[in-house]
Amino acid sequence: xxxxxxxxxxxxxxxxxxxxxxxxxxxxxxxxxxxxxxxxxxxxxxxxxxxxxxxxxxxxxxxxxxxxxxxxxxxxxxxxxxxxxxxxxxxxxxxxxxxxxxxxxxxxxxxxxxxxxxxxxxxxxxxxxxxxxxxxxxxxxxxxxxxxxxxxxxxxxxxxxxxxxxxxxxxxxxxxxxxxxxxxxxxxxxxxxxxxxxxxxxxxxxxxxxxxxxxxxxxxxxxxxxxxxxxxxxxxxxxxxxxxxxxxxxxxxxxxxxxxxxxxxxxxxxxxxxxxxxxxxxxxxxxxxx
Amino acid sequence: xxxxxxxxxxxxxxxxxxxxxxxxxxxxxxxxxxxxxxxxxxxxxxxxxxxxxxxxxxxxxxxxxxxxxxxxxxxxxxxxxxxxxxxxxxxxxxxxxxxxxxxxxxxxxxxxxxxxxxxxxxxxxxxxxxxxxxxxxxxxxxxxxxxxxxxxxxxxxxxxxxxxxxxxxxxxxxxxxxxxxxxxxxxxxxxxxxxxxxxxxxxxxxxxxxxxxxxxxxxxxxxxxxxxxxxxxx
Amino acid sequence: xxxxxxxxxxxxxxxxxxxxxxxxxxxxxxxxxxxxxxxxxxxxxxxxxxxxxxxxxxxxxxxxxxxxxxxxxxxxxxxxxxxxxxxxxxxxxxxxxxxxxxxxxxxxxxxxxxxxxxxxxxxxxxxxxxxxxxxxxxxxxxxxxxxxxxxxxxxxxxxxxxxxxxxxxxxxxxxxxxxxxxxxxxxxxxxxxxxxxxxxxxxxxxxxxxxxxxxxxxxxxxxxxxxxxxxxxxxxxxxxxxxxxxxxxxxxxxxxxxxxxxxxxxxxxxxxxxxxxxxxxxxxxxxxxxxxxxxxxxxxxxxxxxxxxxxxxxxxxxxxxxxxxxx
Numbered sequence: 001x002x003x004x005x006x007x008x009x010x011x012x013x014x015x016x017x018x019x020x021x022x023x024x025x026x027x028x029x030x031x032x033x034x035x036x037x038x039x040x041x042x043x044x045x046x047x048x049x050x051x052x053x054x055x056x057x058x059x060x061x062x063x064x065x066x067x068x069x070x071x072x073x074x075x076x077x078x079x080x081x082x083x084x085x086x087x088x089x090x091x092x093x094x095x096x097x098x099x100x101x102x103x104x105x106x107x108x109x110x111x112x113x114x115x116x117x118x119x120x121x122x123x124x125x126x127x128x129x130x131x132x133x134x135x136x137x138x139x140x141x142x143x144x145x146x147x148x149x150x151x152x153x154x155x156x157x158x159x160x161x162x163x164x165x166x167x168x169x170x171x172x173x174x175x176x177x178x179x180x181x182x183x184x185x186x187x188x189x190x191x192x193x194x195x196x197x198x199x200x201x202x203x204x205x206x207x208x209x210x211x212x213x214x215x216x217x218x219x220x221x222x223x224x225x226x227x228x229x230x231x232x233x234x235x236x237x238x239x240x241x242x243x244x245x246x247x248x249x250x251x252x253x254x255x256x257x258x259x260x261x262x263x264x265x266x267x268x269x270x271x272x273x274x275x276x277x278x279x280x281x282x283x284x285x286x287x288x289x290x
Numbered sequence: 291x292x293x294x295x296x297x298x299x300x301x302x303x304x305x306x307x308x309x310x311x312x313x314x315x316x317x318x319x320x321x322x323x324x325x326x327x328x329x330x331x332x333x334x335x336x337x338x339x340x341x342x343x344x345x346x347x348x349x350x351x352x353x354x355x356x357x358x359x360x361x362x363x364x365x366x367x368x369x370x371x372x373x374x375x376x377x378x379x380x381x382x383x384x385x386x387x388x389x390x391x392x393x394x395x396x397x398x399x400x401x402x403x404x405x406x407x408x409x410x411x412x413x414x415x416x417x418x419x420x421x422x423x424x425x426x427x428x429x430x431x432x433x434x435x436x437x438x439x440x441x442x443x444x445x446x447x448x449x450x451x452x453x454x455x456x457x458x459x460x461x462x463x464x465x466x467x468x469x470x471x472x473x474x475x476x477x478x479x480x481x482x483x484x485x486x487x488x489x490x491x492x493x494x495x496x497x498x499x500x501x502x503x504x505x506x507x508x509x510x511x512x513x514x515x516x517x518x519x520x521x522x523x524x
Numbered sequence: 525x526x527x528x529x530x531x532x533x534x535x536x537x538x539x540x541x542x543x544x545x546x547x548x549x550x551x552x553x554x555x556x557x558x559x560x561x562x563x564x565x566x567x568x569x570x571x572x573x574x575x576x577x578x579x580x581x582x583x584x585x586x587x588x589x590x591x592x593x594x595x596x597x598x599x600x601x602x603x604x605x606x607x608x609x610x611x612x613x614x615x616x617x618x619x620x621x622x623x624x625x626x627x628x629x630x631x632x633x634x635x636x637x638x639x640x641x642x643x644x645x646x647x648x649x650x651x652x653x654x655x656x657x658x659x660x661x662x663x664x665x666x667x668x669x670x671x672x673x674x675x676x677x678x679x680x681x682x683x684x685x686x687x688x689x690x691x692x693x694x695x696x697x698x699x700x701x702x703x704x705x706x707x708x709x710x711x712x713x714x715x716x717x718x719x720x721x722x723x724x725x726x727x728x729x730x731x732x733x734x735x736x737x738x739x740x741x742x743x744x745x746x747x748x749x750x751x752x753x754x755x756x757x758x759x760x761x762x763x764x765x766x767x768x769x770x771x772x773x774x775x776x777x778x779x780x781x782x783x784x785x786x787x788x789x790x791x792x793x794x795x796x797x798x799x800x801x802x803x804x805x806x807x808x809x810x811x812x813x814x815x816x817x818x819x820x821x822x823x824x825x826x827x828x829x830x831x832x833x834x835x836x837x838x839x840x841x842x843x844x845x846x847x848x849x850x851x
Contacts, residue, residue: 035634037641085825091633093824095580096780099773100821107813161392168378168389175376178339179440180364180393217769221642261653263646270642274635275627 007254008247013139015246017208020146020201021216021223022230022242027153027197029232031190032083033170034094035224038101039198040216042078045105046071046199047206047215048113051120060123064203068196075195076188083191084184110213120206142204149200150239157235166190218263222249225269231280240282245269292317292476293338293444297346300337307333309500310346315444315493320470320477322487322508324521325497331480332373334497335446338478339363339370350444365393369442373449375433379422383413386421386432390439399439406435409465427458431465438469444476451483459486466490484521488512496521542694551686555758556798558690562755564794565697567778568704568787569748574776575785576708577740578720579625580633583640584748585772586647587617591749592756592767593651593666597659599757600666606757607671610696613753614746621745625738644772651764665763668756693754700747705787707743716740717785748775777820783832792831 021043028036036042046067053063082101086093124141157163169176169186176183202216209215222245230241245266252265273280293315301307307330315321323331337344340360348356355363370376378386387406391399407414410431416424421432430450437445450466451459463486470477470490481487488494494511496504504511511517545557570584594613598604604612624643628636650656652663660666673688683691707713718726719736727733756762778797783789800819804812827834 035638037637082821089824089828091637092574092578092580092784093828095582095634095637096776096824097821099582099776100817100824103773103813103817103820105817107817111814161388164381164385164388165392168381168385168392171380172376172378174341174372175378176389177341177360178364178370178372178376179389179436180361181389182361217645221645224638224642261649263642263649267639267642267646271627271639274639275630278630278635 007250009135009139011247011250012143012243013135013208013246014250015243016139016143016146017201017205017219017242018222018226018245019239019242020142020149020204021198021219022226022238023146023150023153023235024194024198024201025223025227026230026232026235026238028190028194029170029227030157030235031166031170031194032187035232036194037095037098038105039194040220040223041102041105041109042071042074042195043198043202044211044213044216045109046074046195047120047202047211048109048213050199050203051118051206051211052113054121060121064123067199067203071195071199072192074192075198076192078195079188079191083187106213113213115213118211120203120211122207138207142208145200145204146239149197150235153197153235162189218266221263221266221270222246225266225273227280228270228273229280231282234280234282237280237282241280244281291315291349292319292351293478294349294352295338295347296349298334298337298348299345300333300342302333302342307500308337308344311495311497311500311502313495313502313505315476315478318470318474318476319493320479320491322479322481322484322491322494323497324481324484324487324494324511324517327482328499329497330500331497332448333500335370335372335448335478335480339368339372339446341370341372364440367440367443368446369437369440369444370446371433371437371448371450373452375429377421377429377433377436380420382418382420383416383424383432384418386436387439390436391441394439394441396441398441402439402441406439409468410435427454427462430454430458430462434462434465434469438473438475442475444478447477447479447481449480449482451481451486459483463490484517542698546683546687546690551684554686554690556802558686558693558758559755560794560798561690561693561697562751562758562794563774563778563797564791565700565754566748566751566775567782567793567797568701568790569744569746569751570775570779571744571785571787571790572704572708572716572747573740573744575779575789576713576720577716577737577744578633579628579737579740580637581640581744581772582637582769582776583624583643583647583772584744584775585644585767585769586640587621587745587748588752588755588771588775589647589651589767590620591617591752592762593660593752594749595753596666596668596756596762599668600661601659605671606692610750610753614750617749617752618742618746621749622738622742624745625741628741629734629737640772641769644769647767647769648764651767660764663764665761665766668760668762670757670760689758693758696750696754700750701787701790704743704747708787712736777816779830780820781823781830783830784828786830786832788835789830789832796831 024039025035028034028039049070050063050067053066054060058066078101082097086097122138122141124137157167165176165181166186166189169181169183173183205219206215223242226242226245227238229244230237230239248269249262249265253262291314295311295313298311299306299308311334313321323334325331333342336342338348340358340363344356346356347354350366350368355366378389387403391402412428413432413435416428421429424432434450450462467490469475479487479491488508488511491508494505494508495502496517545554549557566584566588570581573579574581591613594616595609598609598612599606631639651660670685670689672685673683677683715726715731715736719731719733723733774797778793781796782791782793801812801816804815823830
């Protein structure tokens, strides 16, 4: 029983990580209807930038806010400079550009910041074990941050007219133009926001898994699995999906396949969802009538 | 004049579709563009709203709008209900309404919502429903409501009768007549059904392969022998 | 298309150019060239499913790994001869490719890319798994030996094992390229491209889209798998960490830079992915990746048809009647 409880808390902690990255993926999907393969590398770069700011002596939350701003600008610039010129190109070109960015950003991060594994501070340290010693302060804190980001994103997309306009621009760019939405600006904003959310995920993940240039690769896969499981167009669904994947991964790792096949669990989830239920568990089935 | 178009040319890539059109829409008036399939009616509307790049002059209340981006033209007061309606199928009726009024910052938006509910009571019943689940007629109504919420000076309508049952078409044109009387918006109407179009319009132009071959007040066009035989069917 | 004298001459020149390195290059460079030919073959496999059929795969490293492991296991654990393992590796990769092609039928472009990408990431972990360790040698991998040239050959042509390996790779790859070329310019090739460009129309014309797509996956996996088998023997070693997702990405880069949907482009692609990182590596550990990524993006922006497209354009310019050569 004790072991199972510990297992479960581990699930929730890692699930929180996947949930926050899944949220970033869904975010960019909402804004562009694309899945960015370089999302993980962008988040890792942001986290290194945060670390640099903290090492330069800035208080944690100042560095946190600064990283959000820098990441937002970085995401918007990527859209402007790299994605815009190939906007109307075939999907193969988009995939190629994502792969190119993954290579450039990932290797650049290693080049500039080095490949040694680094500690990343947590803002929630000092609390000691909580809730009967099952959770560390950071685990609870990062889950809280993920949920807070989720609520903000959800409110943004459903309640603000800017969020609505971003969704409209992704669903139907032509109609969006006809109601006066500046679609180009929406795309750049979407990329910026996704990069900012990704950076939050990176900063929450790094204290747990330690920071190195390849930190996000495996996590990104789980996050994809989570996003697909929850429904790629559904932010709360993606968060649920992320937690679910965390649970599945840990339970499968502990009781079924062993820890050395964990990545394969993600692969199986991804294929399973896409083949059996492409809209995800909580995704909205979109009706179209002609 | 609300809209003045001079020597309008447009096309898709190497294919030219419009070969120099001149026409106009009066302030608060309804102008109909008639013609067979492929005559260039839809392209004309797209050229006015900037969905295809026009050459020639397009003046909205005397201001040149040719060459501006679609979203800028929309912000200047041109609302286009395109072919295929241009509603956001994945979003709810309410969200479509909010998007229609996206560019507006004035306090009358709520009042305009109420006005749309009065004109299109069925949309109020469907308020929280996804637009893709509406019937064809309801979607057309939503498309028109969405366009009117922009508070346009000029409304471009592309075949509002397309694919709809005759009874529903009658309803929609009754509403259009009411809109024309109550709102004072100018309308440029493209319609295959010449009868309906000429009932609503005060002025009409006949297009053939990208050129205007006849124009005049709607009542006169209706009397024309050739038009009657080819387009009105009696 | 008949073999005109000019074409015949071209083929002869090509053959001479392919064989010359046997005597011109020293061991290490010949080995590199051997690997370049293998890479070209792997890129050709990817090109069939992604270039010609439009199903984006970022996971062809998996087929490459399976081919390599099938051959290695049979050679190291069962003492099979290198030649006997090749059809076996091809068949198994073909079957796995077919199996991957089935769920792919239900996935659109980006999702298929995503799934195959995850496959590529998961491969090393699968290869390291304990259940397979008795066969695969686990993290340690397997060691093998290049085949020695047979007596009858060395008596005519004095070749060492490296030269003989190059010859083997050249012949096997040559056969695969010829078969692929034949497939692509025939009825099936046209059907593959039709399903890529106009799926609805292709279906309306009675093409069996599902069979074409899964078939393309199978053939593609088979070719890339054979390349993997050749590489295992050429390197004389397989280990899980030689088959990371970067390998799949390397094939993808080779395809784009060489030329999407081009047989000739696959050859350019193979040469490119082998030699450019070598040059870049001398600058910094991180540089090959960065330079790779930049070249990929620059190509997509400036020359989306790759090297092959550039060559085609130059040839068209030379032979077009509007630009007669100056006297």
